[in-house]
Amino acid sequence: MKKVLIVLTVVLVLISCETVEPRHRGVEVGWGGETNLQKVYSEGLHQGFHWLFDDLVNYDVGEKTEVQKFTFNDKNNMQTGVELSLDYNLAPDKVNLIHAKIGKNNIDIKILKTLKSAAKEVVPQYTASELNLTKRNEAEDKISQILAKELPEFYVDFARVQLTDVDIPSKIAQAAEATARQQEFNKLALEKAKESENNFKAAEWDAKTKNILSKPEMLQLKKLEIQEKWIDKWEGSFGTNNVFGSEGTSIIKGLK
Numbered sequence: 153m154k155k156v157l158i159v160l161t162v163v164l165v166l167i168s169c170e171t172v173e174p175r176h177r178g179v180e181v182g183w184g185g186e187t188n189l190q191k192v193y194s195e196g197l198h199q200g201f202h203w204l205f206d207d208l209v210n211y212d213v214g215e216k217t218e219v220q221k222f223t224f225n226d227k228n229n230m231q232t233g234v235e236l237s238l239d240y241n242l243a244p245d246k247v248n249l250i251h252a253k254i255g256k257n258n259i260d261i262k263i264l265k266t267l268k269s270a271a272k273e274v275v276p277q278y279t280a281s282e283l284n285l286t287k288r289n290e291a292e293d294k295i296s297q298i299l300a301k302e303l304p305e306f307y308v309d310f311a312r313v314q315l316t317d318v319d320i321p322s323k324i325a326q327a328a329e330a331t332a333r334q335q336e337f338n339k340l341a342l343e344k345a346k347e348s349e350n351n352f353k354a355a356e357w358d359a360k361t362k363n364i365l366s367k368p369e370m371l372q373l374k375k376l377e378i379q380e381k382w383i384d385k386w387e388g389s390f391g392t393n394n395v396f397g398s399e400g401t402s403i404i405k406g407l408k
Contacts, residue, residue, distance in 0.1 A: 168201050168203045170198050170207075171208075174195055175213065176195060177192050177213050177244050177247045178198070179192065179209045179211060179248045180206055181206060182206050183205045183206060187251050187252040192244070192245055192247055192248050211242055211250065211251070213241055213244040215239060215311060217239050218237070218267065219235065220235070220236055221234070221235045221317075222236070222268055226278060226283070227278050228280075230280065232275065233318070233319035234271060234317070234319070235317035236295070236313060236314065238299070239312045239313070240309060241308070242307065243308065250307050254307075259306065259308075263303070266299065266302050266306070267299065269298075270299050270313075273294075273298065274294045277294075280318055280320060280321050284318045284320075288315050292314060295313050295315075296313050
């Protein structure tokens with residue numbers, strides 16, 4: 153009988169244990185759902201007969217990065233998309249308070265709402281251009297100050313926040329696109345105008361040339377030019393010693 157009791161005791165000891173995973177902390181939740189606010193369990197194996205009835209809830213306390221994109225109106229009242237990256241972790245020694253007061257399923261929602269609220273307060277103080285070029289660090293500092301004050305209320309340790317991306321407002325993007333299209337149209341129109349001008353000058357020159365060549369004196373010059381070409385061709389083919397005789401001969405050669 154004693155051996156049976158010993159074996160049962162050993163079995164109960166072995167099964168009455170809970171484990172906290174690496175980079176986590178454990179919260180003890182009693183049989184009736186009550187949270188143990190006196191103790192937070194560290195990584196490793198935890199034994200005790202009470203684990204036959206109680207639960208050990210694991211909370212990841214390692215640093216996390218939350219990346220979210222929001223759209224707000226900037227200083228010029230133009231819709232601007234901003235992307236923020238938040239580095240944080242749950243306070244390791246306060247996870248039992250998180251479990252009791254906020255809830256494991258609600259803590260991420262609280263963090264996201266706080267991040268959005270801080271960005272909504274700061275982003276409208278700047279133009280999209282300033283957030284992109286000159287005032288980004290300043291805006292990040294302001295958001296950091298808000299988060300450093302509010303996140304500890306949820307037992308969250310805040311590390312840093314960054315504005316990782318700022319979109320060009322849609323109105324500015326549309327205007328830039330329209331300007332680019334207009335510039336391309338103007339370029340094509342100018343090239344077309346130059347082409348038309350060159351064609352007109354060529355046509356004008358052709359008309360003037362035809363007009364000059366059609367004048368009587370020009371026609372006479374053209375006629376003389378043609379005659380000279382035929383004379384050259386005739387003499388070149390038959391020479392001066394032909395049936396009509398040489399230059400100055402008035403009768404056909406060979407006839408007396």
